[in-house]
Amino acid sequence: MNLVPETENHVIDNSILSGGLSLNFNRRQKTLIITGLCSALLIGIIIAAQLMSNAGIATNFSQQNLAPSWSHPFGTDWLGRDMFTRTIKGLAISIQIGLLASSVSVVIALVLGMCAATMGEKVDAVISWLVDLFMGVPHLVALVLIAVVLGGGAKGVIIGVALTHWPSLTRVIRAEVMQVRSSQYVLVSRHLGRSRWWIASRHILPHLLPQFFVGLILIFPHAILHEASITFLGFGLSPHLPAIGVILSESMGYLAAGMWWLAFFPGLSLLIIVRAFDVIGDNLRMLLDPHRAHE
Template sequence: MSRAQPRRDALWMGAAIAVLLVALLSSRWWLGDTPGQMHFDARLAAPSLDHWLGTDALGRDLWARTLAGLSLSIGVGSLAALIGTFIALGMALLAMLGPRFDALVALVIDTLLSVPHLILLLLIAFALGGGTQAVIIAVAVTHWPRLARLLRAELLQLRHAPYIAMSRALGKSQCFVMVYHYLPQVLPQCVVGALLLFPHAILHEAALTFLGVGLDPSQPAIGLLLADAMRYLSSGVWWLGLFPGLGLLLVVLSLERLASHWRHAL
């Protein structure tokens, strides 16, 4: 297999998933207020031609609410993953300023990684009062250490490279070395790292919302749909939890697969 084949596969898969994400994100506009419309004469209706995925306890269409929830989760997850990637890159570059900064960055990374992930997420989200902003901050703050450790290790190998030593001998500033030597070397890792953070951010956003410290209850988030489904599992209303959970699983697995393809391509 040629070297170009993994890149073509990554591009095709990236294009297909980009179309899927755009369709999900745009669903909040073409769905309008459908996810919140109540039809009490169709409460807990099973999947049918009128309601493809059934309805919930208030007669709201589960198809519309699942699409709206996935759209919301993708928006929150993408923003959290992007912020987390920038934090990781900034901390890795900060470690290159000297031994003291490197020791400080290593201490912060080890401290955050020593705390159980979900507990730290809950503490930060609860301290910030919950809501969309709290979830984004909590997920971003807790997801950057592993990527920062990887970027830092990559930069430590480059710090004593001959061309970087020559650049410093020619009088180039530390800022110049970072922008023109360090940054281009770690950008592929940042891209893959952001793609890997994306599905984790979506899952943890859903987990926080499921536990009651995430998004506002008035929003059709996937975590809220799954939490509501827990009340009716023993009643045989299986569709309330199956379809939102399946939609979340498909989105996360697609993003994981895309990240794997891009890792091989880069």
């Protein structure tokens, strides 16, 4: 026998449904959650690479060319090395090199963008010419040339990536600085006798910090992809390192023998990391956009 009136049942059902709907997240909350998960993934890879023993990447001819299994999720290579361990350590190397190279590149873009917008027409013309020059040369060609001149290795890769990824961000920062310097509070400070350095450090630089961090996150995926590309071509990191580019380059000679896992899992892992940074960059840009941050 139903002791609760039908109207009350309807109210109770609606309250339950409304309570369930209240668990839905708005766009800002979803953005924060996704950014946190992607960041945790990247930090976890770096920590896991440090905690993993080097025994997994040691030569073991008794476990050559094993297909993926529970004991070896990514299989083993022709030297019996565990591909899961090599992939995690390779991803950690790519993340560290990409983060350092993209940080240097963003600093270059920040300095040149501010100089172009605040130090007169001649400096602006020179920096604009440099931007056009670097943007007219394909990234991969410039990277290979710089890496070869510097003798390859991590130093050549970092410097090459840093010197080829700043032009686009420089244009963005230059446009932002030119917009900020015409603001009323900047004009008031100028009339009060404040120096260019004081105005740049107190008014312009804080306004550029969001662009700085968003640019860092968005440049990073390009940095690690180009690092893997020139390492794959033989102009980057040492073949003795378990870098993703080295792994993919070595695996090309064994794909015809049916050992597909040598390239599939490292390549897929690199793609996931790049996509994770793309998501972080897009979400961070959305959070810092004043027109969309309230959604």
